[in-house]
Amino acid sequence: MxxxxxxxxxxxxxxxxxxxxxxxxxxxxxxxxxxxxxxxxxxxxxxxxxxxxxxxxxxxxxxxxxxxxxxxxxxxxxxxxxxxxxxxxxxxxxxxxxxxxxxxxxxxxxxxxxxxxxxxxxxxxxxxxxLFPAQIRRLAAGRGNGAARATMTRAALTEREAEVLRQMARGLSNGEIAEQLFLGVQTVKTHVSGVLAKLGARDRTQAVILAYESGFVAPTD
The missing domain is CATH 3.40.50.2300 (Response regulator)
Structure with missing residues (x-):
């Protein structure tokens, strides 16, 4: 319940x-x-x-x-x-x-x-x-800030973690990301956990917002 x-x-x-x-x-x-x-x-x-x-x-x-x-x-x-x-x-x-x-x-x-x-x-x-990608993009538009860019730079995401974050920003679930990137779901979960830890994000929503605010993902993407 x-x-x-x-x-x-x-x-x-x-x-x-x-x-x-x-x-x-x-x-x-x-x-x-x-x-x-x-x-x-x-x-x-x-x-x-x-x-x-x-x-x-x-x-x-x-x-x-x-x-x-x-x-x-x-x-x-x-x-x-x-x-x-x-x-x-x-x-x-x-x-x-x-x-x-x-x-x-x-x-x-x-x-x-x-x-x-x-x-x-x-x-x-x-x-x-x-995560509703269209609404999140509209909310994030024009809100870039230097602190977010600095956080993203310090995070030093691996190439795979960066790709997983881009897919998260599209609103994809772990299963959908796994299918998109030809990975196992458990592998995706590991990468998501790594992204959250490196960004100091509480959850996927905070990570995605940080991705937009830093310019890592553009609201127009």
């Missing part, structure tokens, strides 16, 4: 998400929060597998709450860190981009179909990131 915490200031949105998720046999909503501060407190208390986090809430917004929960997970001796999926109305939203940079595992649009919402929760709970 996958435990989920809902964080949204609109009660109607929370009710809709609860109905969608609890119609699935393997998903369970364990709590609801109406702002970021409450979301952080409930996440610490209930230890959900996944938090669906609205980014625009009064008081502490979803961006600040995401940072707080990621910081919790980085603390020595920290327990299970929930996967965070930010939920937004707008595809190109600076709040969403900053949340992804802060460590959110992906994002969903509020108009996403119910079956896709349920599948997204399963994916992030299993350790996959929600």
């Amino acid at each position: 996958i435990d989920i915490l809902l964080a949204d200031d609109e009660e109607l949105v929370r009710a809709g998400l609860r109905a969608v998720l609890e119609a699935q046999g393997d998903l369970r909503v364990v709590g609801e929060a109406s702002d970021g501060a409450q979301a952080v407190a409930l996440a610490r208390e209930l230890c959900p597998h996944v938090v669906l986090m609205d980014v625009r809430m009064p008081g502490m917004d979803g961006l600040a709450a995401t940072r707080e929960l990621v910081r919790d997970g980085a603390a020595p001796g920290a327990g299970r860190t929930p996967k965070i999926v930010v939920v937004t109305t707008f595809e190109v939203d600076d709040y969403v981009y900053q949340a992804l940079r802060a460590g959110a595992d992906g994002f969903l649009l509020k108009r996403t179909r119910p079956a896709e919402i349920a599948q997204a929760v399963r994916l992030v709970a299993a350790g996959e990131s929600l």
